[in-house]
């Protein structure tokens with residue numbers, strides 16, 4: 226129940242968002258909890274190689290994942306293909322991966338040569354700038370998916386790489402440029418490198434007949450996400466400059482924006498496909514969404530809505546120094562930041578004073594539709610763990626003790642060995658108070 230003051234506050238908040246004013250009913254439909262949840266997840270699990278689990282609606286914790294069979298300790302419980310994901314920009318210094326399947330691409334020599342090349346330029350993993358070695362990568366998005374929404378101006382200009390470097394690896398002994406180049410262009414083959422082949426990068430999926438089919442990552446990435454977000458030669462964007470600015474801004478501030486952009490482009494492209502199938506390819510503007518278009522949009526949005534919670538300003542964890550009684554006004558302020566030009570005025574001096582190092586801790590973010598249904602426990606029976614063979618971008622969940630049929634599969638979101646108070650503090654950042662058996666016992 227909201228108090229009168231809170232109600233006023235929330236209704237003031239509603240007036241801040243121009244999209245809410247324009248398409249209130251459509252936005253409200255998109256924000257509804259998804260229906261036909263069980264069918265969706267049953268179907269999704271049937272597309273995964275490991276099928277010994279089921280998603281159920283749990284009375285007090287929402288959705289949860291349950292074992293349909295017994296699992297032995299160390300047995301694979303789930304391999305989950307991400308729906309949308311991004312490699313963190315700082316991580317791009319260290320490894321060149323396919324932006325669709327996240328496998329390493331090229332050769333060991335290319336990976337090493339590229340890292341040394343960037344190191345010689347003084348670009349470190351801590352540099353926030355998004356970059357790519359341009360010389361060896363085709364600019365044709367369809368030929369390669371190695372560059373996930375990079376800032377084109379930086380990609381093409383080595384000078385920028387030098388400018389954005391905040392530290393050089395001065396303790397390392399540099400190799401002559403010729404050696405580095407020959408590693409990158411394949412002229413220099415390192416001894417035994419054929420013992421470490423880099424996996425073939427392609428999208429692997431289960432076809433209708435439950436046989437494995439292959440499609441090039443580039444093709445799939447283009448169809449699912451990139452055709453809307455491309456700023457390269459094949460860009461179809463009517464406002465390429467604005468898109469480039471957005472990508473540049475996201476790379477310089479928080480690349481979660483890129484993940485959000487991918488989720489939105491995924492939805493738009495799915496919508497267009499559904500629309501083409503239903504209406505012979507006629508496009509309507511979102512302003513003119515009628516009932517049938519909206520139902521197509523809801524269908525297109527479904528995979529995202531299955532994991533969707535609330536909007537950012539409604540679900541961001543309350544900082545320690547904000548009292549619960551001030552929650553409504555805190556959320557109002559956060560929402561205003563998202564919608565006013567004042568945001569830049571507030572953040573720019575802070576970003577400027579932080580310099581290039583402010584995104585130092587982030588790694589990359591992805592939405593895994595099944596893994597994200599797994600509830601947390603401080604005494605989990607499974608863990609997210611990459612085995613030697615798990616070299617793709619899929620989430621791998623392994624049983625960390627025997628799991629019996631019918632038991633809920635839980636993982637730990639935090640270090641579960643920490644003391645009770647510290648665990649609760651960390652989980653408060655995820656926005657919940659832990660109700661796992663260990664916490665319930667330690668609480669009393």
Ligand SMILES: C[S@@+](CC[C@H](N)C(=O)[O-])C[C@H]1O[C@@H](n2cnc3c(N)ncnc32)[C@H](O)[C@@H]1O
Nearest residue numbers: 286287288597598599600601657658659660661
């Ligand atoms: C990644 S989701 C897990 C799936 C979630 N139950 C759902 O319905 O989508 C994490 C959310 O589940 C709930 N949750 C997970 N583990 C919990 C726990 N041990 N105690 C209380 N809530 C938990 C919290 O609401 C948390 O924000």
